[in-house]
Amino acid sequence: MRASAFKFQTRWASDEANCPNPSELQKLKKMRNIGISAHIDSGKTTLSERILYYTGRIKDVHEVRGRDNVGATMDWMELEREKGITIQSAATHCQWGDNQINIIDTPGHVDFTIEVERALRVLDGAVLVLCAVSGVQSQTITVDRQMKRYNVPRISFVNKMDRPGANPFRIIDQIRTKLKLHSAALQIPIGSEDSFSGVVDLIRMKAIYNEGERGVNVVEKEIPENLVELAQDKHNELVECLADVDDEIADIFLNEEKPTAEQLTDAVRRATIARKFTPVLMGSAIKNTSVQALLDAVCAYLPNPTEVENYALDLHKGEEKVALIPYSNQPFVGLAFKLEEGKYGQLTYLRVYQGCLKKGAFLTHAKTGKKIKMPRLVRMHSNEMEDVDYVGAGDICAMFGIDCASGDTFTDGQLAYSMTSMFVPEPVISLSLTPKSKDTANFSKALNRFQKEDPTFRVHVDSESKETIISGMGELHLDIYVERMKREYNVDCVTGKPRVAFRETITQAADFNYTHKKQSGGAGQFGRVIGRIEPMEANEEGESVEFVNEVVGGNIPSNFIPACERGFKEGLEKGFLIGHPVTGTKMILKDGLAHAVDSSELAFKLATFYAFREVYKQAKPVIMEPVMNVGITAPVEFQGAVLGSVNKRKGTIVDTEVQEDYFSATCEVSLNNMFGYATELRSATQGKGEFTMEYKTHAPVLPYVQEELIEEYRKKREAENK
Incomplete structure (x- = not known):
């Protein structure tokens, strides 16, 4: 949980006295925790490989898909190397100058979006990679939404500048219009497509080239004559863009003065950390061009752990929100954000938010209060690990021998703090x-x-x-x-x-008054429940069902209330239309009646279950189906056939865009109508079209579809009962 970094800087200025060790403060200021995220095939893993090479973390460069029989370092799973996609997020760390950078490389495919979600939950900054030809695509929009959810500042990197059709300025326009981000280029390309050879730095107004084997040498020269005018125009555009979000640059601009390179650098940093501005850089990872400049930008513009405020909830004070202090002399607070089964047992990835962690220390699980000894502490480099004895505040590590779930909070026992977990989307x-x-x-x-x-x-x-x-x-x-x-x-x-994954939900409120009564000799069963069910919207955590107890006066003894809630939850597991889970429903228990002898937990659980089943039909239930955001790209000559295929599947065309020989379409189509579409698209475009699909929401099915599904479910039940 984060707040504005702007407010935070003021707080830390007065709070540095809490840090007893100046060298630790200096180390924190030189630390960056970043993620690299993108739409699939934007060159994200290739970029990660070049970053590791230029920082000296690896000695040789390997390619995606294991074409050289080795495969990219961060795609360590055999399946990842075979398929050429990232499936699991992978963590590593490297040094750039005197800066320590912890990196998490995340998948670009929408099916593995939880890997991006949990990485962004614990990171301080991010690099959003975009293809210089395809630009903003469906997963780009998803990642942007996730970055905004966790208030993560980002740098955008336009990759694949060597590709035919590369146009970084069109991509910047898409960042502004599709992602609604205040953005401007910090660089312009030198050459284009096959002739792309470097970039012009618009802050220092110098040309930057990569020379030597794999571009290891960064050479600075004067701007080529044919680019001087364009560079000046884009420099002015950058200054104007910053003047809109930064007071210091605004004053300089209004006084018709020219900002210095240092003033511009400071303004980009302030505005980026405050999430008011997104700087855009460009290059080609595969051609070893302009990657070092991106590393410089990560260190110059993205926040260190002391510049991002993170919160915990104090369980002893009614979950009051408290700011965490990222210093090692504070009581320990850490969040487990990812689990992995390794050959030595469960590996738990942990972000240390406050305090420090030592090998062999005892940790307290925030939810259960259970104390656990941590036998082994490691730092990760893809699937390799380095044993360490100590990890300080702000750092990312992994530990063995800890049984927990993703999203669990650990402390050293001094504080009853718990951190909010990440958003988990529902399966489709x-x-x-x-x-x-x-x-x-x-x-x-x-x-x-x-x-x-x-x-x-x-x-x-x-x-x-x-x-x-x-x-x-x-x-x-x-x-x-x-x-x-x-x-x-x-x-x-x-x-x-x-x-x-159909869902059922109700569309209107309905009251219930149900008595469960059963007598079969001896103690019987008796429970009466009175209340109502009503529709509800999902909250920020994605929860869309709720049980509310409003019983007063003890008509239902308090020890039976949890049983009532269990009865309601059991009713939600299988709806009474087609047997799929029920969502978007709130039950309010208002009153009831108990019997001194015959009432029990079982009686009230059954009473609530049957009350829900009885009142369900009165609440006008409907069947909900997953609706997908579908992004399609194909040669422009097939546009009519492609859009016709979407209409045939009862899809809604949201947006279309033509880019030279190709067009892209954004559509909304129910998942139930998307089966077999890959084959149809290949046929309609002679194998040249491709599509991506991402869950958007659940929406009511059409009335005739609901009737068909109910009839199909009825026949299935009859066949099973024969």
Whole structure:
């Protein structure tokens, strides 16, 4: 949970006295915790590889997809190297000058969005990578939304400047219009496409080139004559853009003075940290051009841990919000943000927000109060690790031997603090999974591990068919886990046809007054519940169901209220239209009646369950289906055929854009209508079209579709009951 960094700087100026060690303060000021995020195929992992090479973290450069039989350092999983995509976020650290940079490289595919979510939750800044041709795409918009959710300042890097059709200024316009960010270029390209050879630094007004093997030598020269006028125009544009968000530059601009390079650098830093401005740099990672300038910008413009305010909730003071102090002499507070099963047991990634961590120390789990000894502390470099004895405030590390869940808070026992967890989206697709062999032990072990690692991967057993059902963010997401089960646990599985994760919800309020009564000799069952159910919107954490107890006077004894809530929650598990979970529903329990002998927890749980089932139909329930944001790119000659295919699938075309020979379309289509679209698009575009798909929301199905789904569910139930 973060607040404005602007307010924060004022606070830290008066709070530095809390730091007893000047060298620690200097170390914190030289630390950067950053993430690298992008739409798939923007060159993000290639950029990470070049960063590690130029900082001396690795001795040689390897390519994505393992084309050189090695593969990119940060894509360490065999599956990642085969498919050429990042599946899991990977952490590393490196030195650039006297700055320490902790980096998390995240996936670009929408199916693995939770990896981006949990990385951004614990980072202080980010680099948003965009393709110089494709620009802002569907996952770019998703990542932008995630960065805004966690108030993460960012630098934008326009990559692939060597590609035909590269146009950084069009991309900057898209950043401004599609992402609604106040942005300006800090550089302009020298040459374009195949002739791209360097950049002009618009702050210092110098040309920057990369020379030597793999561009290791950065050479500074005068601006080429043919670019002097453009460079001056873009320099003026940068000054005007900064004048809109920074008072110091505004005063200089209004006085018709020229800001110095130092004044501009300071203004870019202030405005970036305050999230009022996004600087845009450009280069080509694959051509080893302008990556060092990006590293300079990370250190110059993104915040250090003392410039971002993080909060915890004080559990002893009614979850009062308290600011954390990122100094090692404070009581320890850390957040577990990612779990991984390694050959030495569970590996837990941790961000240290306050205090320090020492090997062998005892940690207290904030939720359970349980004390745990930490036997091993490491720092990560992709899938390699370095044992360390100590990690200070602001740093990122990993630890073994700690049993916890992603999002858990740890302290040293001095404070009852808990940090807010990350947003976890609901799964949109499911399929049945059956092991071919009888090795159910490994099957269960794999499912348990995957669920623990990934909050968006869910498993349940269908109560009617007794099938194991896995749910996730897309077909690729589930395919990867099925493949991992085969490779890592030697369990081959048969998968069923993908199913859409429908939801049910109510559209109006309805009152209930239900008595559950059962007598069969001896003590019976009696419970009466009175109240109402009503629709509700999801809160900030994505929760869309709620149980509210308004019973007064003891008509329902307080020890039976939790049983009432359990009855309501059980009713939500399977809706009464098509058996899918119910969301967007609040139950308010107002009154009831208990019997001195026959009332029990079971009686009130059943009373609430049956009351919910009875009143459900009166609340006008509807079936909700996942609606997807679909981004399509194809040659312009196929535009008519592509848009026609979207209309045929009852999609809504939100936006279209033509870029020379290609066009892109943004559409909203129900997931149920998207099955088989990859084949149709290939056919309609002679294999030249591609699309991405990301969950947007759940929306009511059309009335005739609801009738069909209810009838299909009825027939299925009849067949199972024969």
